[in-house]
Amino acid sequence: MSRLESFAKLKLVRAITSLRVTVVCLACLMVIVFWGTIYQTDYGLYASQQRFFYSWYFLAGGFIPLPGARLVMWVFSISLLGATILKLKYRWSNIGILMTHVGVLSFFLAAFITFHSSQHSSVRLFEGGHANVSSDYNEWELSIWQEHSLDASTVQRDVVAVAGLKEGRSWRLSDPNCTVDVETYYDHCRADMGPRSADAPRNAAGITRLTKQKRHTSPEEDVPGGIFRILSPGGDPQRVLLYAAEQVPLTLEIGDETYFMALRRKRYELPFSLKLLDFERKVHSGTAIPKSFKSRVEVRHADATREVVIWMNHPLRYADFTFFQSSFTPDEQGSIFAVVENPGRWLPYIASSTTCLGLIVHFVVMLVQSRRRQARMA
Amino acid sequence: MTASSGSPALTRRLCVATFCLLAAGCSRQEEPRRYTEIEGSPPAAAREGSAVAPRQGSAAVQRPESSGQGGDLHWQTPAGWTSRGASGMRLATLTAADSGAECTIVRLGAGAGGARANVIRWLGQLKIDLAEADLDTFLNDAPPIKSTGGFVGSLYDFTGLTEQGDAMLVAMFELEGATLFVKMLNARDVLVGERTRFTSLCESLRF
Amino acid sequence: MSRMGHGKPRALRRGLFGSFAWPAVACCALFVATATPGHGAEERGLSLKEFARITVLANGRKMPLDSYARINLLQLSGRQRHGKESALAWLARAIFDPESVLDDRFIRIDNPEIADAVGVERDDHRRYGFRELAQGYSQENNLVMVQRIAGIDDKERTPFEKEFFRTYNNMVSFSHMMSTYLFADPHRDFAASEETLATLGIETGGNPLSALQMLRHIDAIRSHFPADHQSGMDNLAGIERDVFQLVANLYSRRQASHGQNLPFEVIPYGNEEAADWMSPWQATLHIGGDPGIIDELNLLEAMRHAYRSGRQLEFDRAVRDFRKRTSLRAGPGFETRYPSLELLYNRANPFLYAKFWYALAFLVSLASLAFWERRCLFAATILIAVGLAFHTTGLLSRMLIMGRPPVTNLYATFLFVSWICVLLGVALMRFGRRSVGALLASLAGFALLMLSGKFATEGDTMGVLVAVLDSNFWLATHVVTITIGYAGCCAAGVVGHIYILQALFGKKDRARLRGTYQAMFGMLAFGLIFSAVGTILGGIWADQSWGRFWGWDPKENGALMIVLWCALLFHARLSGMVREIGLAAGTIIGIFMVVLAWFGINLLGVGLHSYGFTSGTAVGMLVFFVAETIFMAITVPLARRRMA
Incomplete structure (x- = not known):
């Protein structure tokens, strides 16, 4: 008996690779998918993803723990891996089944990599404008920067930013030399102007008070805000109030220098600078039904530039990044691109082709076999 | 037997692996990040009239300001806003590119019904109920606003009166023989964010 | 049927003809009768054959007027016919002679509570007339209700509110449709003294002018327009004052918002692609930019005149001239992709026939379980084949007309899924499971096509x-x-x-x-x-x-x-x-x-x-x-x- 065979005979291994586990996993997934979809009607996609699909477990009715899709998929993939190696019969008539199982396994691998390392963000550009950063959808950061003009219309900002803002957190920065403490932070709040009192925190727009609000079902719509304490050696502590909807940054003296400060969506550096040359939106004539959105952009990498057209179903791909035409600004002069960075973006394609091919091959094999059987019987 | 000795070890290993995965998923405090952001504003000339050079610090609001005019009235269009020409009673309509919020400048005859009547009308429009006493406070506490052209008026900020939904920012200037309204109606949260630009627009008004 | 000649038993042949062939032949004849162009005489004795081919832009696509009529009637009444009248004849009445449709019951309201709310007697057929509903809806409390519902998000509306609002919107769009000829109707705003009219050389027979009449005489009006009009009306007198008033009213009426979104966009305007299409009313606004539009408006008016007086030749000539002019204006790419095919598709209603044959096939397949298994299955095979032929023709026509793959919306999924099910059934029959195959093909074909009808009432099934x-x-x-x-x-x-x-x-x-x-x-x-x-x-x-x-x-x-x-x-x-x-x-x-x-x-x-x-x-x-x-x-x- 080879080692592999004896390993396959182990009770636990036999249990975990059994078809029963497969059936139970599939059934669990069905329940989760069904529940998670119904749940979306009330609580939105994001909440449903967090509760059912990205979680190890969730509580039904508040106290009964049930497995989340993440746990089920782990068990499923382990069982599937075991079964593929140890239990499936390696012979030609089974090639379709084998390919299908390998394909499904690579889907799990793709899901794992995508889940842990992909990043979604967006870039908004007006015609003639350019940028080398994209902003996150849900995460916010406290940014402190100095800026200088490169030419009449271009500014460079050297930013230091802290994300993961939460009450009580504190960071020590080296340039500017200061510490940042979070005094209060609300994921979603409303701001009020009002008469300024002496001890009110500083704010650029004259906001004096933040009130915590119930979060939206899709966190993208939330407008956070908070009060922060900036402490620089030798200076007085400064209390500042930042509200994410503010359009003008706060100016701040730290040491002898002037800095800008704002609560902004978390930024990511892009591998190149993107410039919007032209945005065009078409509707079907006589209706408001959109027909096409199209952006002509210039990609600048170092000093080399090239023009690219991005439109629906035709994204721009560059290294691990993909840029999609996603939306446009209300005045239709600006274009919004969704940016996805996913190092495993080819995996689903490999998984897809393997699975599809496997299924089709197996169907053909089955058909041929059944014809042969019929011929034999006749 | 192999079976009995093998499975506890395997179970243990699985447990450790699961624990590691769980631990990796837990949140930690993120380190500060540094990056260089280079952003270019579209040439202002392409979007509207003549441009002036960006002031220090204004670049953060993305686009330099430009001047606008309607009839004999002049103003500085705040950075990030675009100005459309006059139509009907409006001397100008300005649009905030980010939020799509619209700001209108309207001139009516002298008095134009007075501040109180107008505020009551606006409150009705916004479906805000205000007790008589609160209305007086609101009218009396409206901060005065003065423009470079020497216009004197009051700023009525309705964002403080409502929790959510729509609100208004209105600046009302009494000029010689006319009343000038600068008005912005939009979602409350949007207005709070645009307030700075709104006041800068009001303060730039002149003949 | 030639296959039957080769050695099939006589009994089978007789059985087939005896039981099934006659209804089948009768149905074929019926189909041919309805599918033949030049359908039955309409009430006025006018044939609308030419009229049906006018191209109109609706829902973002160009379509023959026949489709436009069907879509509109379907939206209002849930049917493609109004009693014995075709959708096109109904549309012609609605735009040429609105008075005649006011009391026809074709506005469908599913929720009888609406009828109670607007004070109309409940109708068992769930169809109501425009006049009675309009009276009900114009009561103060109902108008307030409409206002209130308009302010609520669609998802939050109760079923009653939804239906109340849907009906209201239907009535508004239908009243717009009845105002198609607003441009040619005399209007009291365009009244002028006898003297003025005589000077301008306009003959009205005592009626006020219509927008169209004014545009026809725009040169005369222009020449009498006061040179010194800046100072306002008060300083003018006589003819000058009249003309100034007329022009001012024309201008303000044309600007009126209700006039701008009238339906019936039949006049192409603008560039090669004819991206902009106008209704006649909108056309009166663009006449400054393109004086030639007056010809189209005149032809439209001639159409109405001929229709009302029941003159077939004049009517057809006006329609043909109108089509010629619009296609000249728009240039190539003007017509729909396959106008004749779309007209045929509309008339022939292939899916109805497919449904009929499948239903018959299902009954025969069921019968096969009880007696005459072989004969019945043979008959079922033929019936399914006939149904499938209709079904396939319908699908192919849709694909050709739209220039798209077969599935583009929910309605189309039913057509396609049933088609695949029938094919699968046929495949089973071919692989020796004849009975199961016949049952599957006929049942799935019939049931799914039945269901598809429920999803066609939303409007254009071939929309963009x-x-x-x-x-x-x-x-x-x-x-x-x-x-x-x-x-x-x-x-x-x-x-x-x-x-x-x-x-x-x-x-x-x-x-x-x-x-x-x-x-x-x-x-x-x-x-x-x-x-x-x-x-x-x-x-x-x-x-x-x-x-x-x-x-x-x-x-x-x-x-x-x-x-x-x-x-x-x-x-x-x-x-x-x-x-x-x-x-x-x-x-x-x-x-x-x-x-x-x-x-x-x-x-x-x-x-x-x-x-x-x-x-x-x-x-x-x-x-x-x-x-x-x-x-x-x-x-x-x-x-x-x-x-x-």
Whole structure:
């Protein structure tokens, strides 16, 4: 008996690779998918993803723990891996089944990599404008920067930013030399102007008070805000109030220098600078039904530039990044691109082709076999 | 037997692996990040009239300001806003590119019904109920606003009166023989964010 | 039918002709009669054959006027005919002679509470007249109600509010349609003194002017327009004052917002692609830029005149001239893709006939279970073939007219899924499961086509697609594949029913049961493969257009549920957790999954807590689920006992 065979005979291994586990996993997934979809009607996609699909477990009715899709998929993939190696019969008539199982396994691998390392963000550009950063959808950061003009219309900002803002957190920065403490932070709040009192925190727009609000079902719509304490050696502590909807940054003296400060969506550096040359939106004539959105952009990498057209179903791909035409600004002069960075973006394609091919091959094999059987019987 | 000795070890290993995965998923405090952001504003000339050079610090609001005019009235269009020409009673309509919020400048005859009547009308429009006493406070506490052209008026900020939904920012200037309204109606949260630009627009008004 | 000549028994031939051929021939004749152009004389004795071919822009696409009429009538009354009158004849009356349609009952209101609310007597046919409804709706309290509902988000509206508002909107759009000829109607705003009219050289016979008349004499009016008009009306007198008033009124009326969005956009305007189309009223606004438009307006007026006086020759000439002029103006690419085909498709109604033949085939297949098995099955085969011919012709016409793959909207999925089911049934017949195949093809074909009718009342079934769907490649691959997957699972479910019933009531014929089982297994495998491939293709499309392969949204989840369920069934069968009967029950549950994916699982969620659960589709779904569950709860245990 080879080692592999004896390993396959182990009770636990036999249990975990059994078809029963497969059936139970599939059934669990069905329940989760069904529940998670119904749940979306009330609580939105994001909440449903967090509760059912990205979680190890969730509580039904508040106290009964049930497995989340993440746990089920782990068990499923382990069982599937075991079964593929140890239990499936390696012979030609089974090639379709084998390919299908390998394909499904690579889907799990793709899901794992995508889940842990992909990043979604967006870039908004007006015609003639350019940028080398994209902003996150849900995460916010406290940014402190100095800026200088490169030419009449271009500014460079050297930013230091802290994300993961939460009450009580504190960071020590080296340039500017200061510490940042979070005094209060609300994921979603409303701001009020009002008469300024002496001890009110500083704010650029004259906001004096933040009130915590119930979060939206899709966190993208939330407008956070908070009060922060900036402490620089030798200076007085400064209390500042930042509200994410503010359009003008706060100016701040730290040491002898002037800095800008704002609560902004978390930024990511892009591998190149993107410039919007032209945005065009078409509707079907006589209706408001959109027909096409199209952006002509210039990609600048170092000093080399090239023009690219991005439109629906035709994204721009560059290294691990993909840029999609996603939306446009209300005045239709600006274009919004969704940016996805996913190092495993080819995996689903490999998984897809393997699975599809496997299924089709197996169907053909089955058909041929059944014809042969019929011929034999006749 | 192999079976009995093998499975506890395997179970243990699985447990450790699961624990590691769980631990990796837990949140930690993120380190500060540094990056260089280079952003270019579209040439202002392409979007509207003549441009002036960006002031220090204004670049953060993305686009330099430009001047606008309607009839004999002049103003500085705040950075990030675009100005459309006059139509009907409006001397100008300005649009905030980010939020799509619209700001209108309207001139009516002298008095134009007075501040109180107008505020009551606006409150009705916004479906805000205000007790008589609160209305007086609101009218009396409206901060005065003065423009470079020497216009004197009051700023009525309705964002403080409502929790959510729509609100208004209105600046009302009494000029010689006319009343000038600068008005912005939009979602409350949007207005709070645009307030700075709104006041800068009001303060730039002149003949 | 030539095949029958070769050695088929005489009895069979006689049987065929005796029982089925005559109704079939009669139906063929009926079809030919309706499909022949130049349909029955209309009330006025006018033929609208030429009129039907006018091109109009609606819902973002160009279509012949005949389609436009049908879509509008369908939207208002849920039918494509108004009593004995064709949709086109109804439309002609509505625009040429609005007075004559005011009391016709064609506005459909499903919720009788609306009738009570607007003070109209409830009607058993759920159809009401415009005049009575308009009176009801113009009562103060109802107008306030409309205002209130308009302020509520559509999702928050109660069923009553939805229907109340829908009806209101229908009435508004119909009243717009009746105002199509506003440009040619005399209006009191355009009154002028005899003297002025005489000076301008306009003959009105005592009536006020119409916008069209003013535009016809625009040169004369211009020459009498006061040079010194800046100082206002008060300083003018006599003719100058009259003319100034006329022009001012024309200008303000043209600017009036209600005039700008009148329907009936039949006049192309602008560039080569004819991207802008105008209604006659809008055309009066553009006349400054293109004085030639007056010819089209004159022709439209001539059309109405001829229609009202019942002169066929004049009417046709005006219509033909109008079509010629508009096509000249718009240049190439003006007409719809296949105008004649679309007209034929509208008239022939191929899916109705397909439905009829499938229904007949189903009855014959059922009969085959009781007696004359071979003859009946042979007849069923022919009936299915005839139905399939209609069905295929209909599908192909739609594809040609739209220039798209077969599936572009919910309505089209029904046409396509039923078509695939019929093909699968035919394949089964070919592979030796004749009885099962015939039952599957005829039942699925008939039932799904019946259902499709429920989804056609939304309006244009060949409407344009939003930007993200506008990709023939993905429509042809992902959408078609996943729809074939639906069809496979539905077919498996139908065969599953047959299997259970066979196991329960059939003769104890193991081989036959085994054959049905294999058919079911094959259908399920077919369904699994196509839904899996379709789902994966969907993921790739999502990755191509949004940057994520999978996002757990309702549509994706629906498709995934089918795949999971089919995979579960196969693995459960493989492991021996379920036996043949279990698998058959599983295929029936598979239909549940298809239904959920098809309409969106989340619809169930929405339906469940929309007030009183009255959203039609969700109720239908639930009734279906309950019925099937009861069916399985009774038959499966009995069948298992009998099999054991």
